[in-house]
Amino acid sequence: MKKNTLNPNKTSFLQRIHIDGWLFLSLLVLMSVGLVTLYSASGQDTGQVERQVTRLALSVAVMFGIAQIPPGAFRRLSTYAYIAGLLMLIAVLLFGDMGKGAQRWLDLKVIRFQPSELMKLAVPMMVAWYISKFTLPPRTINIVVGFLMVAIPTVLIAKQPDLGTSLLIASSGIFAIFLAGMSWRLIGFVAMLLGGFAPIMWFFLMAEYQKQRVLTFLNPESDPLGSGYHIIQSKIAIGSGGVDGKGWLQGTQSQLEFLPERHTDFIFSVFSEEFGLTGVIVLLIIYLCVILRGLIIASRAQDAYSKLLAGSITLTFFVYVFVNMGMVSGLLPVVGVPLPLVSYGGTSMVTLMAGFGMLMSIATQKRFMSR
């Protein structure tokens, strides 16, 4: 079966069920690593592991379902999804539920729903749709419109406030524009503009706790028992893991509960403590496989929309990995971004796997598309 997936010209069983073998295998390995680490991080709580298995199964089902939808359908849905998402974001700001000090949830009576999760896919879809309407590389005016499409939801989500998600959404849109061939000169100009935007963000857009996080990031030892506690304990966990790690279930920082948020955002610290640099390298290679496979799928995609969407989803996945690893190891400030497919938690996992479903669809459904 695997052999067949390497050869796109043959119709294999996997292709018939619209699954990209390499990508799916990499994702399954990641999920397994996640479960093994979660068992340790949760203090051997099988209940928590079981709930995570349920979520993973649900996410895989969602991925599988979406993989069956032809890419053309995504393209046609792009504008509706984006507009619906935008309206809901505004609704959240007006009547959303408070949860942990941030207004992220929309209570639809039947289910509680985070519109920002929808936007994680809707924004790259919208930008890809818009940019791919024109010939590539895009003209400056198109790029400006594209940036606007990214900026509106980003600001709305940042105001909830949810810095992590707004960062992910902003990057997903920007990646689509970048992949479309935005000129390097323009990229330099935007980079400068963003540099100028930083102080405005600091003084006008960021909430006090977000500023605190940045300050803590710059010098965690200034408040070792308060806001710096998380990052200090996380660095101790990672550093004390060494090359070989302390062994599964043997991480003292995690098992003795010195490490906070150890089964969610800081699960990578648990992993690093118990499996050491060796384990970290293996994990990075798996993530790199996913990203590489995603970019290959994007390059082989039939049309510009599919390419941009697949590329954007893949690179956004990378942003998850980079930001999470960066923040727990003291490279980046702590913004709430989970380690994809490893951290405990539901909503973002479903979104991630829905994205991979789109990738699968793009990877396997091209031969049925008309030119």
Added chain:
Amino acid sequence: MHRKRQAIRDHSAEANLFARRASIAFIIVVMMLGVVLNNLYSLQVKQHEVYQTRSNGNRIKVLPVAPNRGLIYDRNGILLAENRPVFSLEITPEQTDDIDATLDGLTQLMGITPEERESFNSSLKGQRRFKPIALRTKLSEEDVALFSASKHLYPGVQIEARLARHYPYKDALTHVLGYVARINKKDLQKLVEAGQEDNYAATHDIGKLGVEKYHEELLHGTVGYQQVEVNNQGRIIRVLNVDPPVPGKDIVLNIDLSLQIATQQALEGQRGAVIVSDVKTGGVLALFSNPSYDPNLFVHGISRKNYSALLNSPDRPLINRATQGQYPPASTIKPLLGLVGLEEGVITEDYTIQDNGRYQLPNVSHTWRDWRKWGHGKVDIAKAIEVSCDIYYYDLAYKLGIDKISEAMYEFGFGDFTGIDLYEESDANMPSRGWKRARFNQPWYIGDTIPVGIGQGFWSTTPIQLSHSVTTLVNRGERIIPQIIRGYMHADSTVEVIPLKTLRPIEINNQHNVDVVLNAMHDVVHGKEGGARHTFADAPYQSAGKTGTAQLFSVGQDEKYDAEKIDERLRDNAMYVGFAPFENPEISVTVVLENAGGGSKNAAPVAKKVMDFYFRDRVFDTEISKVDE
């Protein structure tokens, strides 16, 4: 329309552009993951040791473990101070569903008082929820039984045991053993100064008085350590390593418990002190100061009411009269002064005076009187001791002069600490010219010397000094420091005896002089006119001694001393020093009775009771021989 525009797109150029961009993106991805990896490499390899240390610092705590305090035995191996488990009722808030309901239940079960409840509630606020809090600290056996029967009803409530000192013989040994009590701020400061605070890190109690205080270093032992792993709450997860404490040494005292109790009984109803010493070793066989009190009261913190009762009692039970009480020695020092006179050559064995009841110095109007108004007639040194002739001693004091008396008596241990292993000791006062100058800024008058001849005037002694001087006399100048401790008890019940502590001996020029004095002391007990002859008439052993009656109240010239008319606290102190058997002395007995009257009538009978017990009534325990050698 769209299709049409797409048709003119250069698909392969767009695909190439995208592939280029995707490649660049992948390179950037690899580079950025490289940055992450580099950072992790720095944490996990370069700074690994720093973080390893910090990780261990998080989880590993070193806890001190208190050593068990050494036990105290009497010379026959009877336990005098033991470590008993005391039980306290503790509640762990975390394991208790409803603390108020639990408290209500316990109140009904064992009558928890509102005060106990209040103190529990106040410590509840400031503590970690998994740490047990004491509700009642000293459970009675009944409490323990009551609670154990319904323990299952109270999750999170448990009985905790800890070792605490207990003195089974209560007030019989208080002034010897002293007691331990909780380490207070002052103790802590002393420990810090001595560099001992680490050694006491886990210790609850410290010796506050008596042998417990003097031999604290022996009894305490050395702290041990426990390396434990804790979680972020500080809860102990497991013990990693134990460096066990070294328990304190078990010590054996010279005290003979049965004799000690006999002295307590002999002193019953009297303020005063009795010391029984082993004259061969200087060992203190019994030492009792009456009144006494129960030292166990102090171990768990004495109540304010009980403490002020002890402190304000006119009988002053907190004072150790045997070592701290200062009394004029009165006639008990006549044998010693006689020996000094003979040794100095100011008198001879045959030298006599004519005692008509009065003594006057040339050119001094004051008249000193004998205790017997009409005197004793012709008196030599032997008779002067036997009948306790005052006039002879006024004359002897005059002949010797204060400098010689003072110097000689200082050698016998007066005016200085004996060095007994108790911190509660007074050096009393052996007067001298220098002392009077320093104390009153006055010259020494000849009139000050005369009463010193009969152990009065400025002279004061402690009972332990008197006891020590008798030991020195009996040993013909060999000076052995009195000691309560005898040695160490090893695990196999053998005793390692501590060598005697001695001082440079007093040189005796002529041993016959000692015989004269000792024989005279024998006459006090067995002679025709001896002051203690009636008391010891039926004694089955030969002993020697000297009575003393110390005046606390100056009777005016030509006035008669009338005990009935004088305030009780100003009545004479009754004194007695003695030793037995006469031929081969084993023990000395020193008795001081405050405001009891004459020495021969009151103190001698107490000494006899003690000697009778030692030589006649004492049951010789077979254990003794085993312990002794």
